Amino acid sequence: MNSFEKMKLCAGFAHEKKAQQLVVLDVKDQSAFTNYFIICSGSSTRQVQAVAENVELMMKNQGLRARGSEGMKNGRWVLLDYDDVIIHVFHEEDRAFYDLENLWQNCPRIVCEYADASDTTKQ
Numbered sequence: 001m002n003s004f005e006k007m008k009l010c011a012g013f014a015h016e017k018k019a020q021q022l023v024v025l026d027v028k029d030q031s032a033f034t035n036y037f038i039i040c041s042g043s044s045t046r047q048v049q050a051v052a053e054n055v056e057l058m059m060k061n062q063g064l065r066a067r068g069s070e071g072m073k074n075g076r077w078v079l080l081d082y083d084d085v086i087i088h089v090f091h092e093e094d095r096a097f098y099d100l101e102n103l104w105q106n107c108p109r110i111v112c113e114y115a116d117a118s119d120t121t122k123q
Helices: 005-016 045-061 090-100
Strands: 020-026 037-042 068-070 077-081 084-090
Touching: 005 020, 005 045, 005 077, 020 077, 020 090, 037 045, 037 068, 037 090, 045 077, 068 084, 077 090
Parallel strands: 037 084
Antiparallel strands: 020 037, 068 077, 077 084
């Protein structure tokens, strides 16, 4: 499975649990450690955990295990590392505070069917 296909799967699995404001950044030209960031939010710690747990479970069902996982217990910012795809699931308050989209603003945004329609995308 290539990076793009993996990214689409992860975004879809996050969307299944109503991940909010889903954004996909193509960071491969700016990063030596991954190709895509998926950034999304939940309105509660439980929703953040549910989104991350669903991605982890469904990817495992595809035969893909995360290389690493951080933050599941607290449910404020969960990071799932699938090597060439990294998923950030934030509580909406923490997402605004860390503002990863602004830190990686020079990276193209990938338009996918799960991305927030109100987002102004660029390619």
